[in-house]
Amino acid sequence: MKNYTSINDIDNINNWIAEAKTLKESPLKDIELGKNKTLGLLFFNSSLRTRLSTQKAALNLGMNPIVMNVSGDAWGIEFGDGTVMNGNTAEHIKEAAAVVSQYCDIIAVRAFPSLTDKVKDESEYVLNAFKKHASVPVVNMESATGHPLQGLTDAITISEHAKTKKPKVVLSWAPHIKALPHAVANSFTQAMQKMDVEFVIANPEGYNLSPEITGDTPIIHDQNEAFKDADFVYVKNWSSYDDYGKVLNTDPNWMITKEKLGDAKFMHCLPVRRNLIVEDAVLDSDSSLVIEQANNRTYAAQLVLKKILKNL
Amino acid sequence: MKNYTSINDIDNINNWIAEAKTLKESPLKDIELGKNKTLGLLFFNSSLRTRLSTQKAALNLGMNPIVMNVSGDAWGIEFGDGTVMNGNTAEHIKEAAAVVSQYCDIIAVRAFPSLTDKVKDESEYVLNAFKKHASVPVVNMESATGHPLQGLTDAITISEHAKTKKPKVVLSWAPHIKALPHAVANSFTQAMQKMDVEFVIANPEGYNLSPEITGDTPIIHDQNEAFKDADFVYVKNWSSYDDYGKVLNTDPNWMITKEKLGDAKFMHCLPVRRNLIVEDAVLDSDSSLVIEQANNRTYAAQLVLKKILKNL
Amino acid sequence: MKNYTSINDIDNINNWIAEAKTLKESPLKDIELGKNKTLGLLFFNSSLRTRLSTQKAALNLGMNPIVMNVSGDAWGIEFGDGTVMNGNTAEHIKEAAAVVSQYCDIIAVRAFPSLTDKVKDESEYVLNAFKKHASVPVVNMESATGHPLQGLTDAITISEHAKTKKPKVVLSWAPHIKALPHAVANSFTQAMQKMDVEFVIANPEGYNLSPEITGDTPIIHDQNEAFKDADFVYVKNWSSYDDYGKVLNTDPNWMITKEKLGDAKFMHCLPVRRNLIVEDAVLDSDSSLVIEQANNRTYAAQLVLKKILKNL
Numbered sequence: 063m064k065n066y067t068s069i070n071d072i073d074n075i076n077n078w079i080a081e082a083k084t085l086k087e088s089p090l091k092d093i094e095l096g097k098n099k100t101l102g103l104l105f106f107n108s109s110l111r112t113r114l115s116t117q118k119a120a121l122n123l124g125m126n127p128i129v130m131n132v133s134g135d136a137w138g139i140e141f142g143d144g145t146v147m148n149g150n151t152a153e154h155i156k157e158a159a160a161v162v163s164q165y166c167d168i169i170a171v172r173a174f175p176s177l178t179d180k181v182k183d184e185s186e187y188v189l190n191a192f193k194k195h196a197s198v199p200v201v202n203m204e205s206a207t208g209h210p211l212q213g214l215t216d217a218i219t220i221s222e223h224a225k226t227k228k229p230k231v232v233l234s235w236a237p238h239i240k241a242l243p244h245a246v247a248n249s250f251t252q253a254m255q256k257m258d259v260e261f262v263i264a265n266p267e268g269y270n271l272s273p274e275i276t277g278d279t280p281i282i283h284d285q286n287e288a289f290k291d292a293d294f295v296y297v298k299n300w301s302s303y304d305d306y307g308k309v310l311n312t313d314p315n316w317m318i319t320k321e322k323l324g325d326a327k328f329m330h331c332l333p334v335r336r337n338l339i340v341e342d343a344v345l346d347s348d349s350s351l352v353i354e355q356a357n358n359r360t361y362a363a364q365l366v367l368k369k370i371l372k373n374l
Numbered sequence: 375m376k377n378y379t380s381i382n383d384i385d386n387i388n389n390w391i392a393e394a395k396t397l398k399e400s401p402l403k404d405i406e407l408g409k410n411k412t413l414g415l416l417f418f419n420s421s422l423r424t425r426l427s428t429q430k431a432a433l434n435l436g437m438n439p440i441v442m443n444v445s446g447d448a449w450g451i452e453f454g455d456g457t458v459m460n461g462n463t464a465e466h467i468k469e470a471a472a473v474v475s476q477y478c479d480i481i482a483v484r485a486f487p488s489l490t491d492k493v494k495d496e497s498e499y500v501l502n503a504f505k506k507h508a509s510v511p512v513v514n515m516e517s518a519t520g521h522p523l524q525g526l527t528d529a530i531t532i533s534e535h536a537k538t539k540k541p542k543v544v545l546s547w548a549p550h551i552k553a554l555p556h557a558v559a560n561s562f563t564q565a566m567q568k569m570d571v572e573f574v575i576a577n578p579e580g581y582n583l584s585p586e587i588t589g590d591t592p593i594i595h596d597q598n599e600a601f602k603d604a605d606f607v608y609v610k611n612w613s614s615y616d617d618y619g620k621v622l623n624t625d626p627n628w629m630i631t632k633e634k635l636g637d638a639k640f641m642h643c644l645p646v647r648r649n650l651i652v653e654d655a656v657l658d659s660d661s662s663l664v665i666e667q668a669n670n671r672t673y674a675a676q677l678v679l680k681k682i683l684k685n686l
Numbered sequence: 687m688k689n690y691t692s693i694n695d696i697d698n699i700n701n702w703i704a705e706a707k708t709l710k711e712s713p714l715k716d717i718e719l720g721k722n723k724t725l726g727l728l729f730f731n732s733s734l735r736t737r738l739s740t741q742k743a744a745l746n747l748g749m750n751p752i753v754m755n756v757s758g759d760a761w762g763i764e765f766g767d768g769t770v771m772n773g774n775t776a777e778h779i780k781e782a783a784a785v786v787s788q789y790c791d792i793i794a795v796r797a798f799p800s801l802t803d804k805v806k807d808e809s810e811y812v813l814n815a816f817k818k819h820a821s822v823p824v825v826n827m828e829s830a831t832g833h834p835l836q837g838l839t840d841a842i843t844i845s846e847h848a849k850t851k852k853p854k855v856v857l858s859w860a861p862h863i864k865a866l867p868h869a870v871a872n873s874f875t876q877a878m879q880k881m882d883v884e885f886v887i888a889n890p891e892g893y894n895l896s897p898e899i900t901g902d903t904p905i906i907h908d909q910n911e912a913f914k915d916a917d918f919v920y921v922k923n924w925s926s927y928d929d930y931g932k933v934l935n936t937d938p939n940w941m942i943t944k945e946k947l948g949d950a951k952f953m954h955c956l957p958v959r960r961n962l963i964v965e966d967a968v969l970d971s972d973s974s975l976v977i978e979q980a981n982n983r984t985y986a987a988q989l990v991l992k993k994i995l996k997n998l
Contacts, residue, residue, distance in 0.1 A: 090410055098714055100742060110448040110470065114440060114477040118412060121438050126745050128738060134446065134758065136734040137957065146961040148863050153957030156969070157976065158734065161956060164981040165738040239460050332473060333449065333465030337458040345468070352469065357476040402722055422760040422782065426752060426789040430724060433750050446758065551772050644785060645761065645777030649770040657780070664781065669788040 063373060066366045067189055067202040069210045069252035076257075078214065078365060079221045085368070086361045089122045095371050096125035102166030103129045103203065106173040106188065111332060111359055112203045112211065116170055119363035123371065128166065141187050155188075159195035168199050168370055175206035177241050177307030183207065199370045201363075204245050207272075212331050213249030215362040217257055219355050220294055223327055228258055229293035232326075234285060235265035236339040237312045238299035246331045247300050248275045255279065264288035268310045272303050285316060292326040294351075297340060320344050327351050375685060378678045379501055379514040381522045381564035388569075390526065390677060391533045397680070398673045401434045407683050408437035414478030415441045415515065418485040418500065423644060423671055424515045424523065428482060431675035435683065440478065453499050467500075471507035480511050480682055487518035489553050489619030495519065511682045513675075516557050519584075524643050525561030527674040529569055531667050532606055535639055540570055541605035544638075546597060547577035548651040549624045550611035558643045559612050560587045567591065576600035580622045584615050597628060604638040606663075609652060632656050639663050687997060690990045691813055691826040693834045693876035700881075702838065702989060703845045709992070710985045713746045719995050720749035726790030727753045727827070730797040730812065735956060735983055736827045736835065740794055743987035747995065752790065765811050779812075783819035792823050792994055799830035801865050801931030807831065823994045825987075828869055831896075836955050837873030839986040841881055843979050844918055847951055852882055853917035856950075858909060859889035860963040861936045862923035870955045871924050872899045879903065888912035892934045896927050909940060916950040918975075921964060944968050951975050 063071060072078050085091075101120040103113065113129065120127040132139065139158050140151035147154065162169055171192050175183035183206040192200045202210055220231060231254055233247060248271060254261040255277065262280045263271070270281055282288040289295060297318050302308045318328065318340040328340065328350045336342055344350060375383060384390050397403075413432040415425065425441065432439040444451065451470050452463035459466065474481055483504050487495035495518040504512045514522055532543060543566055545559060560583060566573040567589065574592045575583070582593055594600040601607060609630050614620045630640065630652040640652065640662045648654055656662060687695060696702050709715075725744040727737065737753065744751040756763065763782050764775035771778065786793055797812035807830040816824045826834055844855060855878055857871060872895060878885040879901065886904045887895070894905055906912040913919060921942050926932045942952065942964040952964065952974045960966055968974060 093410070098717070098745070100745065102738065105447075108448050110442075110465070111473055113442065113447065114414065114474065117440055118477040121410070121412065128741055130734070130737065131447065135729075135737065135755065136732050140960070144961070144966060147959035148962050152959065153734070154960050154969075156960075157956055157958065157980075160977045161735055161980040162738065164977065165742040165984060332469055334469065335459035335464065336452070336466050336468075337456070338460050342456060353472045353476065356469075356473040360477060405722070417759075420760050422754075422777070423785055425754065425759065426726065426786065429752055430789040433722070433724065443759065644781055646781065647771035647776065648764070648778050648780075649768070650772050654768060657778075665784045665788065668781075668785040672789060 063369050065193055065200045066210060066370065067193065067200060067205070068208050069213045069249050069256070071210065072214065072256065075217055075253065079218050082218045082361045082365045085364050089364065092368055093122065093124040095368060096120065096123035099125045099167040099371065100165060101125045101127045101367065102162055102169045103127060104162070104169060104171045105131050106133060109172055109203070111356055112172060115359035116203060116363045118360045119367055122360070122364050123367055125367070141191055155191040156195050159192050160197060163197040166198060167374060168201060168367065169196050170201040170203045172203040173205055175243050177243065177301060180306040201366060206243070207245055208249045209245040210249050211359065211362050211366065212246055213253035215355055215358045216250055216296065216329065217253045218358045218362060219329065219351055220257070220259070223351060224293065226293065228260055230260040230291055231294045231296065232288050232292045233263045233296045233298070234288065234318065235269050235316060236297045236299050236318055237314060237316050238335065238338060239312060241301035241307050241309050242299050244271055244300045244303060247271055247298050250296055251275050251279060262288050266311045266313065266316065268302055268304060269300070270303060271300070285322070289322055289324065289326065294329055295323055295326045296329040298331065299339060317341065318344055320347065323349055329355060332356060375681050377505055377512045378522060378682065379505065379512060379517070380520050381525045381561050381568070383522065384526065384568065387529055387565065391530050394530045394673045394677045397676050401676065404680055405434065405436040407680060408432065408435035411437045411479040411683065412477060413437050413439045413679065414474050414481045415439060416474070416481065416483045417443050418445060421484055421515070423668055424484060427671035428515060428675045430672045431679055434676050435679055437679070453503055467503040468507050471504050472509060475509040478510060479686060480513060480679065481508050482513040482515045484515040485517055487555050489555065489613060492618040513678060518555070519557055520561045521557040522561050523671065523674050523678065524558055525565035526678070527667055527670045528562055528608065528641065529565045530670045530674060531641065531663055532569070532571070535663060536605065538605065540572060542572040542603055543606045543608065544600050544604045545575045545608045545610070546600065546630065547581050547628060548609050548611050548630055549626060549628050550647065550650060551624060553613035553619050553621050554611050556583055556612045556615060559583055559610050562608055563587050563591060574600050578623045578625065578628065580614055580616060581612070582615060583612070597634070601634055601636065601638065606641055607635055607638045608641040610643065611651060629653065630656055632659065635661055641667060644668060687993050689817055689824045690834060690994065691817065691824060691829070692832050693837045693873050693880070695834065696838065696880065699841055699877065703842050706842045706985045706989045709988050713988065716992055717746065717748040719992060720744065720747035723749045723791040723995065724789060725749045725751045725991065726786050726793045727751060728786070728793065728795045729755050730757060733796055733827070735980055736796060739983035740827060740987045742984045743991055746988050747991055749991070765815055779815040780819050783816050784821060787821040790822060791998060792825060792991065793820050794825040794827045796827040797829055799867050801867065801925060804930040825990060830867070831869055832873045833869040834873050835983065835986050835990065836870055837877035839979055839982045840874055840920065840953065841877045842982045842986060843953065843975055844881070844883070847975060848917065850917065852884060854884040854915055855918045855920065856912050856916045857887045857920045857922065858912065858942065859893050859940060860921045860923050860942055861938060861940050862959065862962060863936060865925035865931050865933050866923050868895055868924045868927060871895055871922050874920055875899050875903060886912050890935045890937065890940065892926055892928060893924070894927060895924070910946070913946055913948065913950065918953055919947055919950045920953040922955065923963060941965065942968055944971065947973055953979060956980060
């Protein structure tokens with residue numbers, strides 16, 4: 063594997079999950095593998111979990127992580143081809159990506175979508191520019207349309223907590239006041255499609271994810287119906303895909319409650335807004351796996367970095 | 375010791391001072407102790423000395439420090455219980471503290487007071503939320519009401535420079551144009567109360583610190599009287615405690631001069647505003663211990679981290 | 687060598703270039719030299735290459751780099767002598783430099799000029815204050831009037847790519863919309879003056895660099911004439927020196943094109959604005975050495991740090 067930028071880069075998810083569990087048991091066993099190797103973490107957007115867990119993963123592999131907040135620490139990056147750069151951008155991604163490749167053995171990038179220009183967002187122009195112009199491997203720390211480190215994390219967590227051979231997993235939309243990206247929902251959907259689970263998506267009308275992502279996965283507009291006999295309920299808000307980036311619905315009836323959840327486990331990538339997405343009673347109960355998920359972020363990142371390091 | 379969040383966490387200050395001096399002589403002797411352990415430094419506010427000295431202390435113990443400016447690098451944290459999070463905060467401290475605990479073996483936090491809401495500030499809601507919701511030890515890098523790494527530093531510095539068995543130490547208020555917290559003055563007072571020194575506080579009327587902190591310590595409103603026969607003059611501005619957070623007095627007669635200081639040593643936690651708090655002639659003379667204090671910040675932090683690491 | 691703050695700190699540039707090439711061949715051979723030593727990188731201004739390459743250099747030497755964005759992470763620093771600090775600055779450089787020296791074995795500083803006050807900029811008050819008040823060596827990561835890590839980098843790069851014994855090197859001004867500093871052009875000029883090259887400067891009238899820098903170097907106002915038989919064309923915009931900090935000319939005829947460049951190699955310190963400073967066809971061709979230059983930033987910094995470490 064050279065880059066890890068999509069769930070599609072996982073060749074066999076069951077093998078990956080098994081490897082991640084092994085790493086989790088002895089996180090320091092590969093500490094010589096990344097010695098004197100540098101991981102550059104470039105943030106175009108804010109980050110807590112990804113920032114810390116990816117650094118921790120790098121340290122577990124003996125790597126030196128170097129963090130940069132691109133906008134705050136440096137300057138505006140130009141992505142257009144042939145642009146006359148007489149505006150606000152001071153460096154072209156062609157140079158920036160090649161330059162960072164001189165100092166880092168792996169580059170990890172976070173760049174959120176605009177949510178105003180679907181075509182541009184779906185082109186993944188930031189991530190793809192790094193893939194094209196960097197001379198070293200690139201890891202996606204959440205891009206416009208995917209968050210594959212989170213998707214891998216969630217697959218690991220479900221595998222750890224599954225009590226049946228083929229658990230039922232529901233991805234449920236929940237209300238939010240702001241327009242949020244589709245990245246987490248997309249990567250979770252792709253991960254579940256690769257696993258041996260019964261997977262359905264619950265969202266209001268007007269909130270279907272991209273059909274290229276959902277494929278044959280059943281989409282149910284009645285949350286109660288979807289939750290029936292669920293083992294895992296993975297919750298996330300996203301803005302409308304069809305009416306791109308719009309908040310069409312903030313119906314509080316879609317908030318997750320303990321009553322709705324029943325015996326299912328609750329999952330969320332965090333950060334989560336309490337009593338808007340989900341009531342306190344869920345997060346404060348044993349049904350919640352959110353902290354387990356956060357913990358597994360380290361091992362998902364570590365597995366990805368390990369696979370890349372082995373190929374360097 | 376699990377957490378270090380107050381001078382009251384010091385069981386025996388003389389033993390701690392002695393241990394710190396030993397560390398200072400051979401700072402790298404415990405470099406194996408923190409190997410593959412991570413210290414998360416979370417800053418809700420600016421920092422120079424604390425930021426650098428605590429990282430240096432961690433490195434001396436072989437730890438990996440990871441720094442985060444919470445507001446700049448991540449997003450608004452919610453501290454309220456039961457809040458419907460439909461405003462500006464995106465993550466609850468319950469999750470944030472538990473999540474950071476997945477990646478860090480010790481969490482150090484800086485969070486200043488509002489100086490507008492005494493009850494809220496004195497509740498130490500940020501620090502206490504970390505203590506409650508983090509699953510790893512918490513270190514106070516200056517909270518609303520205390521700066522115990524500084525207080526320990528100052529105790530070490532006084533012990534190193536004392537020429538008599540029971541030196542006279544004065545904590546003196548000095549003028550400033552902005553409303554400043556009470557944290558440094560509080561922790562210094564608490565540290566001196568634990569040491570074998572003659573300790574008095576000099577401040578204008580209306581500027582007494584919290585009586586819960588000052589206890590039996592004499593408070594003198596005449597600076598000259600207080601400075602008589604002083605061996606150490608520790609200077610700091612703070613805003614009014616009674617008229618909470620207000621600047622009632624900027625009387626330049628309270629500025630520290632070489633003449634006033636006499637043979638006493640001058641101490642200040644820094645940053646210090648020259649010719650407002652203290653005249654150049656003091657800081658530029660051999661009477662000033664401020665750089666010694668800054669140096670001792672490393673060993674105070676290192677001692678605290680060492681004690682916590684030994685208990686992990 | 688104690689400090690590295692100017693090209694004039696290089697005693698013998700040919701020896702330095704030879705040493706840097708040796709380092710580049712085995713970058714990790716001195717990894718024990720900087721063990722348990724800390725490099726403080728203080729940024730008063732944005733940085734990409736310098737930030738990453740200097741950290742990488744420190745890591746190659748086994749050092750611990752600690753990065754601080756002075757304005758964002760801490761507070762305003764006062765540089766005036768005798769100032770009554772009742773304004774926006776909260777700490778004097780006398781304390782700040784001495785304090786940072788307690789935690790770092792070497793301090794590296796970036797501080798750009800105002801471009802509004804020539805006398806103040808040329809006094810190099812930030813850099814010189816660090817040299818004066820720090821008790822540890824100081825490295826210039828680009829100051830008001832010089833960028834000697836870049837100048838050394840460029841000398842190494844020219845030496846690597848020279849095909850004749852005494853190549854012709856042209857420093858050419860190119861148009862830009864903003865007022866830019868003279869630091870890179872100054873240090874490049876000083877570096878070339880120390881090397882065995884035929885060196886000329888091409889710039890429009892009104893754009894001569896400081897005569898103290900250019901000395902006997904020919905200055906040609908006709909770009910085509912200057913480029914004749916050039917082996918290396920080093921391009922950089924700078925604002926007027928005589929009419930200090932002003933943008934007098936944005937003539938697109940001074941932009942570098944493939945046609946103008948001919949068989950010469952193109953060099954630029956980056957970031958570079960495409961199709962304003964230089965057309966795409968140059969940067970996207972084999973004539974461009976800009977990524978080589980970026981790579982050599984690591985070895986220039988590593989050589990400087992190594993020389994300083996050896997003298998500690």
